[in-house]
Each structure stands twice: as C-alpha cells, then as structure tokens.
Amino acid sequence: MKKLGPILIVDDNKSVLAALQLLLKPYFEKVTTLTSPITLPATLREANWQVVLLDMNFASGINNGNEGLYWLHEIKRTHPTLPVVLFTAYADIDLAVRGIKEGAADFVVKPWDNRKLIDTLLTAARPVPPTLRKSKSSAMYWGQSKVMQHLRQLVEKVAPTEANILITGENGTGKEMLAREIHALSARNQAEMVTVDMGSLTPSLFESELFGHVKGAFTDAHTDRPGKFEAACHSTLFLDEIGNLPYPLQAKLLTAIQSRSIVKVGSNTTIPIDIRLICATNRNLNEMVNQGEFREDLLYRINTIHLEIPPLRQRPEDIVPLARLFAERFGKQYGRPATTLTEATEQKLLQYPWKGNIRELEHAIEKAVILCDSEQLPPEAFQLQPTASTSAPPPPTATTLEEMEVKMISQAIDACDGNLSAVAAQLGISRQTLYNKMKKYGL
Numbered sequence: 001m002k003k004l005g006p007i008l009i010v011d012d013n014k015s016v017l018a019a020l021q022l023l024l025k026p027y028f029e030k031v032t033t034l035t036s037p038i039t040l041p042a043t044l045r046e047a048n049w050q051v052v053l054l055d056m057n058f059a060s061g062i063n064n065g066n067e068g069l070y071w072l073h074e075i076k077r078t079h080p081t082l083p084v085v086l087f088t089a090y091a092d093i094d095l096a097v098r099g100i101k102e103g104a105a106d107f108v109v110k111p112w113d114n115r116k117l118i119d120t121l122l123t124a125a126r127p128v129p130p131t132l133r134k135s136k137s138s139a140m141y142w143g144q145s146k147v148m149q150h151l152r153q154l155v156e157k158v159a160p161t162e163a164n165i166l167i168t169g170e171n172g173t174g175k176e177m178l179a180r181e182i183h184a185l186s187a188r189n190q191a192e193m194v195t196v197d198m199g200s201l202t203p204s205l206f207e208s209e210l211f212g213h214v215k216g217a218f219t220d221a222h223t224d225r226p227g228k229f230e231a232a233c234h235s236t237l238f239l240d241e242i243g244n245l246p247y248p249l250q251a252k253l254l255t256a257i258q259s260r261s262i263v264k265v266g267s268n269t270t271i272p273i274d275i276r277l278i279c280a281t282n283r284n285l286n287e288m289v290n291q292g293e294f295r296e297d298l299l300y301r302i303n304t305i306h307l308e309i310p311p312l313r314q315r316p317e318d319i320v321p322l323a324r325l326f327a328e329r330f331g332k333q334y335g336r337p338a339t340t341l342t343e344a345t346e347q348k349l350l351q352y353p354w355k356g357n358i359r360e361l362e363h364a365i366e367k368a369v370i371l372c373d374s375e376q377l378p379p380e381a382f383q384l385q386p387t388a389s390t391s392a393p394p395p396p397t398a399t400t401l402e403e404m405e406v407k408m409i410s411q412a413i414d415a416c417d418g419n420l421s422a423v424a425a426q427l428g429i430s431r432q433t434l435y436n437k438m439k440k441y442g443l
Contacts (some may be wrong), residue, residue, distance in 0.1 A: 010053070151309070197240050321342060
C-alpha cells in the first residue's frame with residue numbers, strides 16, 4: 001500500500017506518542033509528534049500535512065479544559081481544508097461531538113482500537129471526492145424550511161465521520177431516506193448500506209439474522225450463513241425501528257456494538273466487524289429508559305449524534321414543493337398528463353395536518369395523479385379528511401374490514417402516544433401482528 005503524506009500528532013502523553021509512531025509509520029511517509037500545542041502554529045507551516053490527530057486536553061489549562069476545541073479553531077483558521085481528528089477520553093465524547101460540529105473530521109476514543117484508529121485517520125486523510133459523493137447521493141429532498149436546512153448542515157458535517165447516529169422522528173418523515181443520504185456522503189459509500197427492520201425480527205431469529213449461523217447450528221441450517229453485521233462489513237448498518245427491540249435482546253446487540261465483533265450461532269469463533277452504525281425510531285428512547293424498556297448503556301452507544309426529523313406540519317413551507325415534486329415524478333411514472341397543481345389545490349394541501357407526514361403526502365399525490373385525467377390536479381382529486389377547524393362534513397364511516405382496521409389502529413396509536421406495546425395490548429393483538437398491519441396500511 002502506498003503511504004500517505006505526513007501526519008501530525010499532538011498529545012502530552014509521551015508513551016501515547018511513541019506507540020502511535022510505531023503504529024502509523026507503515027501508513028504515512030512521516031509521523032511527527034508534539035507534546036504541547038504551543039508550537040502547533042509554527043509546525044503547521046513546516047509541511048503539507050495530510051491529517052492532524054489532536055488531543056482534546058493538555059496540561060496548559062487553556063479555555064477551561066476545552067483545549068482541543070481551542071486548537072481546532074486555530075488550525076481551521078489558518079488551514080481550513082486540513083482534516084483534524086480529535087483524540088479524546090470516553091468521558092469527553094460530548095466535547096468531541098461538539099468538535100465535529102465545529103469542523104473536525106472525526107474523533108477517536110481512548111483507549112483506542114488500533115484498526116479503528118488507522119481506518120479513521122486514513123478515511124480523514126483521503127476524503128471522498130465531491131463528484132463521487134454526488135453520484136452516490138440518494139433522492140433526499142431537504143426542502144426550504146430553516147429547520148431542514150439546519151439539519152442538512154449538521155448531516156454534511158457528521159456524515160463523513162464514523163460516529164454512530166440515531167435518527168428520530170414520526171412515522172413517514174423519511175428516516176430511512178436520511179440514513180441513505182448519510183451513507184451516500186460517507187467514505188463507505190462504495191458498498192451498499194445494509195438495512196435491518198428490527199420491529200419484524202422475532203426473538204428466535206434475532207441472533208441468526210444479525211450474527212449469522214454455521215451449518216448444523218439448528219434444524220434447517222444446511223449451510224453457513226452470514227448475518228447482517230458481517231454483510232455490512234466496511235459499509236453502513238441501518239437498524240430501523242430500534243425502539244421495538246425487546247429488552248432481553250438489547251444486551252446481545254450492545255455486546256456486538258461494544259466489542260466490534262460477533263459470534264455466529266453454533267460457532268465459538270469471534271469475527272471482527274467494521275461497520276458504521278445508524279439507528280432510527282419513532283419512539284422516545286429516553287422515556288423508554290426511564291420506564292425500564294430500553295437499556296441506557298445501549299442508548300449511549302447508538303446516540304453519539306442525534307438527528308431529529310421534524311414532522312411535516314411543523315414545516316409547512318415544504319408541503320407544496322414536495323407535492324410538486326411528487327406530481328412530476330408520478331406523472332412520468334404512470335404516463336399521466338397531470339403533473340402540476342392548481343392554486344386552489346396548493347391551498348387545500350397547506351390546510352391539511354398530514355399526520356402521516358411525507359409518506360401520506362406522497363401516497364395522496366400518487367393516487368390523485370393516477371385518477372386525474374386533466375392537465376392539472378384540482379382540489380377535488382384529493383379526498384382528504386378535514387381538520388377540526390373546518391366546517392366540512394365528517395368523513396364517511398368505514399365500510400370494509402380493512403378500513404375499520406386502519407381506523408382502529410390509527411385511533412389506538414393516537415390514544416397511546418405512539419407506544420406500540422400499549423397499542424397492541426389495547427387492540428388485543430401481538431406487537432408483531434400490529435407491526436405487520438402498520439406496514440401493510442402505511443401507518
């Protein structure tokens with residue numbers, strides 16, 4: 001492997017510096033170390049550095065313990081394009097996350113894993129070309145609202161890092177699409193993102209699905225089979241609906257994340273894994289921790305960066321642009337003439353609460369495009385349930401079994417504030433049955 005350019009390491013622990021010199025020598029043409037950041041400005045002018053590994057704390061006491069952030073700002077002020085990886089103790093992870101928001105490329109936690117540290121530095125030193133990122137980008141629509149633009153700026157900062165990310169938001173807000181956008185903007189985008197629907201996993205299949213199994217591990221295990229963790233090696237693993245994972249299984253997931261290794265069902269061999277973890281849920285995990293339904297230590301592991309997608313009703317300025325986008329897309333897809341909206345239609349869409357968020361809007365536009373024969377989508381093409389503030393007549397009573405199920409499940413979800421365990425108990429069905437029905441009806 002061809003060595004990269006010089007690396008500069010700043011840390012006040014001489015033993016750490018000596019170990020890093022030996023570890024990184026095969027990967028960088030020159031490894032320079034500093035025991036104090038005082039001479040950092042002058043040292044930066046001495047070479048065309050490929051990357052800087054910067055400790056977060058020094059004995060100098062500058063800036064009340066936030067020395068790393070202070071020197072990060074100094075580096076970025078004079079060398080704005082130079083990648084900086086922060087070196088931090090576990091207790092200072094919050095500071096490191098703040099550093100990423102302020103320009104750091106990534107961070108490494110002490111005590112470090114050699115392979116993890118090397119991969120992080122090589123990734124930072126060899127950023128993905130913008131043209132490649134663009135070609136791999138998903139169809140994420142950011143919209144015009146300030147809250148989504150702020151989210152976009154945060155995503156562009158954290159996506160190139162290796163930090164674990166937790167995405168929260170209501171059903172239909174686009175959590176999986178955001179995960180794909182993060183993957184597309186990362187250095188791992190050469191491989192496909194691997195997705196696991198945690199809500200659909202039964203306890204009996206959990207280990208086999210995530211960790212894999214060997215031949216003969218159980219009945220019908222006729223061949224070795226890799227799990228999702230192994231399949232996502234060198235890529236991104238997206239665990240959707242993480243809040244629906246039963247409590248007894250959370251410890252097994254935590255062990256794999258902490259150790260960065262797995263053991264297949266029926267085997268005693270430990271397999272190291274190299275993944276970037278993104279999780280998503282529509283539930284309040286902090287509240288679940290307080291209620292004893294979710295492990296606090298697992299939450300800490302998956303929640304290095306927290307991204308919240310706001311519901312569509314909180315960003316009304318995005319409704320019409322999204323509707324126009326969907327109308328054009330479905331018009332081309334189905335060969336229909338209606339690809340634009342009338343002014344009255346736009347006003348009607350703006351007055352609707354969109355409790356199902358972007359997914360509900362997308363389905364409404366798709367249905368209208370299919371059924372409409374005119375060149376524009378008129379208001380009557382949308383059979384939307386009126387809000388309480390309007391004087392429109394009440395919606396028709398459900399007349400089919402499916403309509404009754406949708407109505408009962410929707411009402412139960414609202415009554416239980418999205419707690420699916422409580423919803424299932426109220427309806428007298430298992431949580432797995434409830435989840436399957438929600439998927440079927442797009443709830």
